[in-house]
Amino acid sequence: MWRTTTRAARTWPYLLPALFFFVGWQLWPIVRALWISFTSFSFLLDDSPESAKFIWFQNYVDAVKDPLVRSGLWHAAVFTAIFLPGMIFLPMVMAVLVDRVHNKKAAGVYRLILLIPAMMPGPLGIGPINYMLVNVFHLYDVTNQPTWLGATNLTFLSLALMEWWWGLGFHTMFYLAGLSTIPKELYESARVDGASEWRIFWNITFARLRPILLVLVVLRFGTAFALIDEYILTGGFDRSRPTYTWTVYMWDTAFQLGDQNRGYAATIGWIGTIGMLGVVLWLFYVFRNKD
Amino acid sequence: MARQRRSTPQRRLPWGSIAKHGILISTCGVILFPLAWVLLLSVKSLPDAYTNRIWPHHFDFGSYHRALTAIDTLPQNFENSIVVTVATMVITTTIAVLAGYALVHLPTPGKRLILGIFVASLFVPSRVTGLISIWEIQDRLGLINNTWGLILPYQTLALAVSVFIMRGVFETIPKELPESARVDGASSFMILLVRNGVIVVVITNFIAAWGEWLLANTLTNDQEKRTLTVVLASANAGFGQWLWPTMAAMYVIAILPGLLAFAFAQRWYLRGLQEGALKG
Incomplete structure (x- = not known):
């Protein structure tokens, strides 16, 4: 007993700082938001969530009927569907190619160049991509440039292009780490057996990369479906635009609209979160080890 | 023949x-x-x-001159960004190294549970869903519209990933090493072994804090309290009044610190990534 106590006393000073911030500003806020979502807390009417009325699932009933919640979830899903395949498979192709470069120096240079965009602040990329599409590729003219990115159906594709550019190198590194664990003899013996390159890729490379693929799919699904910065920056709070997703609607409700109904905003946030968790569990099920 | x-x-x-x-x-x-x-x-x-x-x-x-003078708060915003980012890098890296060490080399009760919660948090959009409550906490602490106050929620931007990475790095060190290091009092030797992993964590936190927009935009109101990313991104997105070269100059100013840091640390960063930071 004494032993475990002294042991714990030795350990906790190391762990407590991390747990303090993690619980205080990450775990507690979402739990607290769940509680707020059961109240009618409006920031301009009530002093605190405690003084607001506890209304059980009324917010959820309202939210499910709310067309803005529905379209917000739908738009977020559309963007995720456009964004995800490119963000998963382009880096995989790059990693397989870089892994086959035998010259160490050349492989290092490729890695470095691919990684450069990852060092930049994401939300700032909007300016340059606007510039490229307007002035370099002439897809839009100067008169409609400030609004076009938020207003058309090409919005999501443009944002996806930006994110692909940004994340290509970083995700390639993940795959390369996975590829480096595959013993080279596996390839050689497969070639000796006369297996085609496609079969080798499918049965050895792809099979071995599956755990990394799962992690990346889940993580990127999360970032894409809960994206908010780029939407607000490109589309603002214009409801007619596809960028008015559930995350933007939540922000708008909590900090701008009417009485700032934060109970309802928390509900929107939690509906999005529940939807995401559902998909994540489904992904884990799809990718489960079938052997 | x-x-x-x-x-x-x-x-x-x-x-x-x-x-x-x-x-x-x-x-x-x-x-x-x-x-x-x-x-x-x-x-x-x-x-x-x-x-x-x-x-x-x-x-x-001349565009650089125009960019720096067009928004008169820009030097202040630049300073704000540096303060917040450096504090985040230093604090998060320190606590992540400590936690990673405890999770591998110390007899921590509930090790798996703690690690599991950290990993699970990666799959939850806590920054978005928890935003309302983060605002509430900051408000209670009197830190709304306070640049230094941003440092608190910024700790969590990459904390889970950082702990996960450091755990992976410490796993590559044999269990006996910390014991003997403690006997010799050579804890600095340990830091040397995990150096590349630490660089990865530092850079990860730099990117997260320097480019953060949502929290900074929500928790601060006055332009002189805001970070460079918030001010520039708003200027960038509604840039009708901006001339292209001026906008480009602002962009270069904003990305330069990241590129310089990367150019400086890339060797250790690449090594750190390969060493196990990504394998955990």
Whole structure:
């Protein structure tokens, strides 16, 4: 007993700082938001969530009927569907190619160049991509440039292009780490057996990369479906635009609209979160080890 | 005869290799092209900027001056960003190293549970869903519209990933080593072993804090309290009144710290990534 106590006393000073911030500003806020979502807390009417009325699932009933919640979830899903395949498979192709470069120096240079965009602040990329599409590729003219990115159906594709550019190198590194664990003899013996390159890729490379693929799919699904910065920056709070997703609607409700109904905003946030968790569990099920 | 046999496969053009390097080089081109374009744009004179010439007729560095003077709070915003980012990098890295060490080399009760919660948090959009409550906490602490106050929620931006990475790095160190290091009092030796992993964590936190927009935009109101990313991104997105070269100059100013840090630390960063930071 004494032993475990002294042991714990030795350990906790190391762990407590991390747990303090993690619980205080990450775990507690979402739990607290769940509680707020059961109240009618409006920031301009009530002093605190405690003084607001506890209304059980009324917010959820309202939210499910709310067309803005529905379209917000739908738009977020559309963007995720456009964004995800490119963000998963382009880096995989790059990693397989870089892994086959035998010259160490050349492989290092490729890695470095691919990684450069990852060092930049994401939300700032909007300016340059606007510039490229307007002035370099002439897809839009100067008169409609400030609004076009938020207003058309090409919005999501443009944002996806930006994110692909940004994340290509970083995700390639993940795959390369996975590829480096595959013993080279596996390839050689497969070639000796006369297996085609496609079969080798499918049965050895792809099979071995599956755990990394799962992690990346889940993580990127999360970032894409809960994206908010780029939407607000490109589309603002214009409801007619596809960028008015559930995350933007939540922000708008909590900090701008009417009485700032934060109970309802928390509900929107939690509906999005529940939807995401559902998909994540489904992904884990799809990718489960079938052997 | 023997010589001929050896030279036959060499005479065939290595199409596979050409295609491989071709794809890689063109991808690198796609990566570098926008950057080069923005960099060149920032030193173009106005007439050059509105024609399609890639290389400017004559160089004009006035855009940098205009960018820095057009928004009069910009030096303050730059300072705010540096303060918040450096504090986040130092604090998060320190606590992540401590936690990673405890999770591997100390007899921590509930090790798996703690690690599990950290990993599970990666799959939850806590920054978005928890925003309302983060605002509430900051409000209770009197830290709304306070630049230094941002440091608290910023700790969590990359905390879970950082702990996960440091745990992976400490796993690569044999269990006996910390014991003997403690006997010799050589804890600095341990830091040397995990150096590359620490660099990865530092850079990860730098990117997260320097480019953070949502929290900074929500928790601060006055322009002089805000970070560079918030002010520039707002200026960038609604840039109707901005001239292209000025905008490009602002962009270069904002990304330069990241690129310099990366150029400086890239060797350890790449090694850290390979060493196990990504394998955990």
